[in-house]
Amino acid sequence: MSEQKKTNIILFSGDYDRAMAAYIIANGAAAYDHKVTIFHTFWGLNALRKDEKLRPSKTFMEKMFGKMMPKGAENLPLSKMQYAGMGPKMIKNVMKKHNAMPLDDLISMAQEQEITLLACTMTMDLLGLKEEELLDDIEYGGVAAYIAEGEDGAINLFI
Amino acid sequence: MNITKTLDAKGLACPMPIVRTKKAIEEVNSGDVLEVVATDAGAKSDLTAWTKSSGHELLETKEEDGVYTFYVQKG
Numbered sequence: 449m450s451e452q453k454k455t456n457i458i459l460f461s462g463d464y465d466r467a468m469a470a471y472i473i474a475n476g477a478a479a480y481d482h483k484v485t486i487f488h489t490f491w492g493l494n495a496l497r498k499d500e501k502l503r504p505s506k507t508f509m510e511k512m513f514g515k516m517m518p519k520g521a522e523n524l525p526l527s528k529m530q531y532a533g534m535g536p537k538m539i540k541n542v543m544k545k546h547n548a549m550p551l552d553d554l555i556s557m558a559q560e561q562e563i564t565l566l567a568c569t570m571t572m573d574l575l576g577l578k579e580e581e582l583l584d585d586i587e588y589g590g591v592a593a594y595i596a597e598g599e600d601g602a603i604n605l606f607i
Numbered sequence: 608m609n610i611t612k613t614l615d616a617k618g619l620a621c622p623m624p625i626v627r628t629k630k631a632i633e634e635v636n637s638g639d640v641l642e643v644v645a646t647d648a649g650a651k652s653d654l655t656a657w658t659k660s661s662g663h664e665l666l667e668t669k670e671e672d673g674v675y676t677f678y679v680q681k682g
Binding site for chain 1: 618619620621622623625626628629657660661
């Protein structure tokens with residue numbers, strides 16, 4: 449087979465449905481033997497948060513941000529039909545019926561397939577997110593880390 | 608046709624049929640035939656595109672009552 453192709457996805461959105469699309473494409477690309485990187489920035493970082501009570505030392509503003517943002521993949525809101533939390537409940541019910549994988553499972557599957565999950569450190573600082581609040585076994589980087597993968601990517605997406 | 612391995616991907620939704628097929632094909636030798644059974648309607652074009660791009664050969668496809676059976680020969 450020819451040289452390994454690369455798929456790079458920038459996950460900017462913190463919406464459940466958008467993140468699902470990103471992770472489905474990522475897992476599909478990994479099955480195509482692509483080297484896959486998902487670069488999480490801004491609201492996309494929330495998909496990587498652990499759903500646990502952690503008390504890292506933070507400033508007042510950072511604490512506020514931490515409280516206002518969803519904690520982890522399964523707590524992300526929908527981009528449409530959020531209906532104060534009813535929307536995600538409804539869609540997860542339908543997903544179960546159709547055997548579609550929930551986002552947290554898609555993320556585990558991505559890690560199993562050795563997809564690189566990259567967290568943008570600059571936006572982590574802005575949103576006050578600390579490394580211990582994010583999933584284990586992920587990488588940290590900035591724009592250069594993305595460009596390094598993206599410049600010879602067969603597929604580059606911004607979601 | 609000599610089938611080396613069968614993958615039951617019935618009931619699985621996108622992207623799982625392709626993810627499982629990739630894993631299963633890694634477990635057989637070049638020239639071996641992998642049988643994949645799926646019910647996801649998208650699997651037909653997915654499997655066809657995937658085998659082509661991954662250097663394997665799709666020997667035969669069957670469809671019966673919404674159940675798709677694929678025979679993939681490892682390249």
